[in-house]
Amino acid sequence: MDKPIVGILHPGSMGAAVAACAAANATAVLWCAAGRRAASVARAEEFGLTPVATLPGLLDRSDIVISLCPPAAAEDLARDVAAHGFAGVYVEANAISPERASRIAGLLEPAATVVDGGVVGSPPVRGKTPTLYLSGPTTATSRVEALFAGTAVQTTTLGTEIGKASALKLSYATFQKTSRVLVALAVGMARKHGVDQELIEVASRRTESYLAEPEYVAKTAARAWRWGPELDEAAEALAAAGLPPEMLRAAASTLARWDDVKDVSELTLADALARLARP
Structure with missing residues (x-):
């Protein structure tokens, strides 16, 4: 050719x-x-x-x-x-x-x-x-x-099918790019209180990517009822540190879609994702 x-x-x-x-x-x-x-x-x-x-x-x-x-x-x-x-x-x-x-x-x-x-x-x-x-x-x-x-x-x-490659790219970017912003917020909050090195030490004990553990989504859904309020508190802490809280407030709002499956241990990944996509 x-x-x-x-x-x-x-x-x-x-x-x-x-x-x-x-x-x-x-x-x-x-x-x-x-x-x-x-x-x-x-x-x-x-x-x-x-x-x-x-x-x-x-x-x-x-x-x-x-x-x-x-x-x-x-x-x-x-x-x-x-x-x-x-x-x-x-x-x-x-x-x-x-x-x-x-x-x-x-x-x-x-x-x-x-x-x-x-x-x-x-x-x-x-x-x-x-x-x-x-x-x-x-x-x-x-x-x-x-x-x-x-x-x-x-x-x-x-x-x-047109769209498959774009869907994969944006699916990955959704995690990869947002996770970098979350790192900035987490370290920024910790530094405000003088515990940023300790935060990094805690994080260094776990090197795997959450993105490679989709089965954990169901566990997240079952715990959303208490994780959401925790992120609301973290958002308040970010605001108090002069950092933007909107991302964590949005995450808390996302978790609220799972409020009806409190501590449901038999929830599957498919169930959790179906509830997340529900209006």
């Missing part, structure tokens, strides 16, 4: 590094210089990307376009690409909802073939090996897999 020409929209820290990996199996990797900041220009030059003056110029030459931009810009960018009538493979690799991914596919199809994507991990530099999860038409996902074969970007295809 001939090596494709690839366009990257746009070379941020993730996009530029991913594009550089794609260059191993591409004839060229293009980027659009119009309206980009000096930092983008520097990154593109650092990773050896080929500048193109305009978006239409990039789209006319590209067989595969990879969109890696701020999530809020993803749909408008796709709309611009659709307006040009791009007819290649469009990899929607932004951290967006499955619903937005489906809308973007609707904008671009049938002229283009859309692949839903989600990158989990850090940019592929200095030994980092993120995974690009894919879902969409088999012929298109196979082309994207081939594009990154043998590079630091690993690929995994989840199926043919």
Whole structure:
């Protein structure tokens, strides 16, 4: 198979590094210089990307376009690409909802073939090996897999349904990103009272990720009746320390959906999740 020409929209820290990996199996990797900041220009030059003056110029030459931009810009960018009538493979690799991914596919199809994507991990530099999860038409996902074969970007295809890759990315980000914010709040509260080192010592005794223990969700539901008020108290403590309490108040509100299963030991994960999704 001939090596494709690839366009990257746009070379941020993730996009530029991913594009550089794609260059191993591409004839060229293009980027659009119009309206980009000096930092983008520097990154593109650092990773050896080929500048193109305009978006239409990039789209006319590209067989595969990879969109890696701020999530809020993803749909408008796709709309611009659709307006040009791009007819290649469009990899929607932004951290967006499955619903937005489906809308973007609707904008671009049938002229283009859309692949839903989600990158989990850090940019592929200095030994980092993120995974690009894919879902969409088999012929298109196979082309994207081939594009990154043998590079630091690993690929995994989840199926043919648009939205699956985005759902996995956001499901993981829901835990990973929020957990970092919770660390900041916990350490901030502890530091206010001079016990931050002790907190870190307590936490160091447990290194496993709660995300790998979904069976514990049922136990959480059974204990929600007392965990919710505890988090309300913690929210008050955060506010008293000058830290934002809203996240813990929201967690307490979430726990309240399980108030009717107080100490129900036989509750299953499926039961707990069904109650959590109930209005």
